[in-house]
Amino acid sequence: MNRPENVIEAAVDYVRELFSACPGGSHDAAHTLRVYRNARMIAAREPDCDTFVVALAALLHDADDHKLFHTEDNAHARAFLTDQGVDADTMERILAAINAVSFSQNRGRRPETAEGRIVQDADRLDAIGAVGIARTFAFGGEHGRSLDDSIRHFYEKLLLLRDEMNTPTARELAEARHAYMVGFLAEYARETPSS
Numbered sequence: 001m002n003r004p005e006n007v008i009e010a011a012v013d014y015v016r017e018l019f020s021a022c023p024g025g026s027h028d029a030a031h032t033l034r035v036y037r038n039a040r041m042i043a044a045r046e047p048d049c050d051t052f053v054v055a056l057a058a059l060l061h062d063a064d065d066h067k068l069f070h071t072e073d074n075a076h077a078r079a080f081l082t083d084q085g086v087d088a089d090t091m092e093r094i095l096a097a098i099n100a101v102s103f104s105q106n107r108g109r110r111p112e113t114a115e116g117r118i119v120q121d122a123d124r125l126d127a128i129g130a131v132g133i134a135r136t137f138a139f140g141g142e143h144g145r146s147l148d149d150s151i152r153h154f155y156e157k158l159l160l161l162r163d164e165m166n167t168p169t170a171r172e173l174a175e176a177r178h179a180y181m182v183g184f185l186a187e188y189a190r191e192t193p194s195s
């Protein structure tokens, strides 16, 4: 295998290239890089985790997202990791963490590994707070949704995430982001009286 720091660097380049086909602001390379940053921050405070697995799972967590790419069985992530000479066991642990992240497929289920829990928290943190608000409306624009439809997404999903964080670090970071969204929604309601 290539040296771990080189694999991580190559993964950053790989996702930049991969997501150049996804110009919208909701699921772009910048989102992946923020998730990677969140994941490193959380991992630094979690005693028992494999930071290499966390880094690669964060960087590749959307590389086979079915909303963005038409791949099966983590084909992009597998091809990248194989190309980098990552051994089979490590690759399976990275893929298991990636597959545990998705909100819709894992509703109410905690990822089984520490690495999966960390990357899930990192991804969920990027869905809330100021960046979560920005991404929600970017996603709405990409899909032709009205502002009120995007607002509904806060009540159906985003306001629930604070209480679903796995790690103490993410729970702490989620607090301020959650409060910011609540303030935003109150102000939005004030400015849009329903007659």
Ligand code: NI
Pocket (backbone or CB within 6 Å): 031, 035, 061, 062, 123
């Ligand atoms: Ni994501």
